[in-house]
Amino acid sequence: MTLKLEIWKNQNELYNRAVEIISEQLMSGAKTFGLATGGTMIPLYKNLRNSKLDFSHCQSVNLDEYVGVSKDHPESYYTFMRSHLFDAKPFKVTNIPDGVAEDIQKESKAYENLLKSLTVDLQILGVGENGHIGFNEPGTAFTSETHVVELTTSTREANARFFQSIEEVPKLAITMGISSILRAECILLLAIGEKKRPAIEALLKGKITEDIPVTSILQHSNVILLTDLSIEEEGT
Numbered sequence: 001m002t003l004k005l006e007i008w009k010n011q012n013e014l015y016n017r018a019v020e021i022i023s024e025q026l027m028s029g030a031k032t033f034g035l036a037t038g039g040t041m042i043p044l045y046k047n048l049r050n051s052k053l054d055f056s057h058c059q060s061v062n063l064d065e066y067v068g069v070s071k072d073h074p075e076s077y078y079t080f081m082r083s084h085l086f087d088a089k090p091f092k093v094t095n096i097p098d099g100v101a102e103d104i105q106k107e108s109k110a111y112e113n114l115l116k117s118l119t120v121d122l123q124i125l126g127v128g129e130n131g132h133i134g135f136n137e138p139g140t141a142f143t144s145e146t147h148v149v150e151l152t153t154s155t156r157e158a159n160a161r162f163f164q165s166i167e168e169v170p171k172l173a174i175t176m177g178i179s180s181i182l183r184a185e186c187i188l189l190l191a192i193g194e195k196k197r198p199a200i201e202a203l204l205k206g207k208i209t210e211d212i213p214v215t216s217i218l219q220h221s222n223v224i225l226l227t228d229l230s231i232e233e234e235g236t
């Protein structure tokens with residue numbers, strides 16, 4: 001396990017550092033990027049849009065998508081990615097699970113097969129308040145592959161800020177599994193704000209538990225964690 005912790009008190013500096021890491025990956029030949037959504041990613045994608053980086057020869061795979069939300073819905077992750085990144089910084093190929101596929105189980109399998117056919121050079125990750133990664137909620141097996149998941153109340157409440165009301169937040173999503181995520185060559189985890197402290201403190205205590213999905217990344221050999229939280233590093 002190699003987790004490289006970098007604490008950046010200043011969020012602008014933290015996001016600049018994230019862009020620097022992505023740029024270094026591109027320069028060393030990375031062509032496949034695993035991308036995430038969520039509020040944490042908005043300033044990162046803004047910085048990427050404003051950068052000179054060129055992704056036109058690259059492909060992307062997104063972590064997850066809500067089920068039952070059409071591509072043109074303002075809160076679909078498809079729309080999120082287009083408006084925050086892809087429209088301004090085109091990739092050669094982009095992949096996001098299809099949340100309105102007729103058969104969502106079949107779509108999950110097809111997405112996992114796609115993931116297995118490629119190597120993600122850099123997977124960018126955020127973390128939920130309850131420690132989820134992608135939409136892998138607490139209790140998800142670390143052996144999980146892409147699957148359909150029922151979102152917890154905690155996650156629906158946290159994401160309600162993007163919708164008119166909590167009732168509108170979808171109850172299901174398709175997400176890369178934990179084992180799918182861990183197949184990436186390198187993981188860049190961004191954790192910003194006090195709400196992420198419990199999950200990040202658990203991670204840095206070095207305890208690997210399915211109750212806190214983000215701790216699964218301790219099984220990976222190449223992780224960079226950028227956070228603005230002042231935390232004592234323990235047991236890593």
Ligand SMILES: N[C@@H]1[C@@H](O)[C@H](O)[C@@H](COP(=O)(O)O)O[C@@H]1O
Nearest residue numbers: 037038039040126127128134135
């Ligand atoms: N599925 C996404 C996750 O990939 C993301 O990490 C999480 C945190 O979001 P935020 O950055 O808004 O706190 O939100 C969603 O649930």
